[in-house]
Amino acid sequence: MDIKHIAKLARLDLTGEEEKTYGEQLGSLLAYVDTLQELDTRDVPELQHAMEVTNVFREDAVEGCEPDVRERALANFSKRKNDLLQVQGVFDV
Amino acid sequence: MTIASAKQLLQSGEQTAEGLVSDCLERIQEQNKELNALLWVSETALEEARELDRRREAGEEIGPLGGIPIVIKDNILVKGWPNQSASQILEGHRSAYDATVIERLRRAGAVLIGCANMDEFAMGSSTESSHFGATKNPWDTLRVPGGSSGGSAAAVAAGFVPAALGSDTGGSIRQPASLCGVVGLKPTYGRVSRFGLMAMASSLDQIGPITRTVEDAALVMQAMEGKDPRDATSVELTQTTSPELITDSLKGVKIGIPDEYVLDGMDETIKQLVMDAVAQLKKAGAKIEHISMPHTKYALAAYYVLMPCEASSNLGRYDGLRFGYHSLGDTLEKTYARSRGEGFGSEVKRRILLGSFALSAGYYDAYYRKALQVRTLIKRDFDEALKRVDAIVTPTSPSVAWPIGEKFGDPLTMYLSDIYTITANLATVPAMSIPCGFSQGLPVGMQIMGRPFDEHTLYRIGMSYQHVTDWHTRTP
Known part of the structure; x- marks a missing residue:
């Protein structure tokens, strides 16, 4: 197995x-x-799904997110600009 | 202390929720430093208990678990708690919302005490892979408590709390319950919502209770089971849990003993204790049959393909940006690789690599597809067996709790400790471990597996056994 290649695929820095x-x-x-x-x-056959369930659909509608949950999720960001996640x-360019 | 006995004390007025919770916090204060079973203790638990007492005095109904202290495994989200799945990569993370099971336990009146230690991301069988150090077994603090829900099992065994939640992907509730001498139930896949459980292998993961008695396990299940629109694999239950309907007569119950679950070199005392327990079940009216489950010996190999594949995909979300540990590199891609390389522990990286390899171009058919086919064969073994018998009894673990450090450097030997428990996850069936004796002074568990969604039969068998034995009343 080419460990270096797999580590790259998995986005994992490994030491020698x-x-x-x-x-x-x-x-x-x-x-x-x-x-x-x-x-x-x-x-x-392959056992692809643990349960014999079919697709579960719901209306494609925007549902509100509690402001408190939203603020808590944003607070976990490593770096933010207002309500956006700031990345490299x-x-x- | 059990949930059932605590409920009686609360009802008779001999005890208050505040009293129960403050006793619990006192035991944690005294013993947790040595056991390292809990990673964090809630500062609001006592106030929540007082509020429940006030409501009860005002004549309000406070729920079937009103005032009962419960510990939660660190991979189950509780809003505002520092849940990290015992991993460095979630350093500084605070949960934004409650898991469905948490909402339901709160609605039932439970008081949530704190986060239990675990193997990092539930990957392990000894709780040694935790970023915060190993949990000690309350029966012998030089030994492991099992894992991955080792903190939950140790917290119940040490008497911190009457109940804890764990999660079980290949035995992570049942094996530590066995090694710590308590009851652990992995429900049928789909019985309990996984919403808010940090995913390891989504087709195998289930949340379940760890308690001292089978009755208590049923009480916790009653409060948290059932369909949840936020987990599309949760199922509308046709038979919900009714602890009061469990009878302990085993008349008409057929129990199968699979020949394939006796291994070369397994602890003779464990084998004997499980056979003694089976003799007790026979005395209580059960009919015992030998059965065959021919694909059992391939289960562990199939599991160690499927679980890492699913885990490597699920753990992709830990990018070092949206939550937790962050290590800046020159480019975005390097930031991912650095954050993940530094933030994940060795067992997690091993499984991510194994899964990424098995799913990589050219290997998919030989590993992942093959393992899914073998999973079908294992499921068929269960389907066939459970046509003949109502339940299957085996040991839970091939050995008692081992010394800390003994298996930690040797992944395959560690993985073999799950050999009896992983089949239930692959086949999606419910399975429960209950204490059935001691070997070298350490607890031994028996495992009872049943038909999908027929937890009722497991409760019946387990309760009948606990009525005529006293293993579950012993404390370290």
């Missing part, structure tokens, strides 16, 4: 030490998980 340890540990976990390949699962630029 971590890359080595995880590489080894994930190797042995994957070897264990490979026991699944013993089973013949041709024609077995996404595009090079």
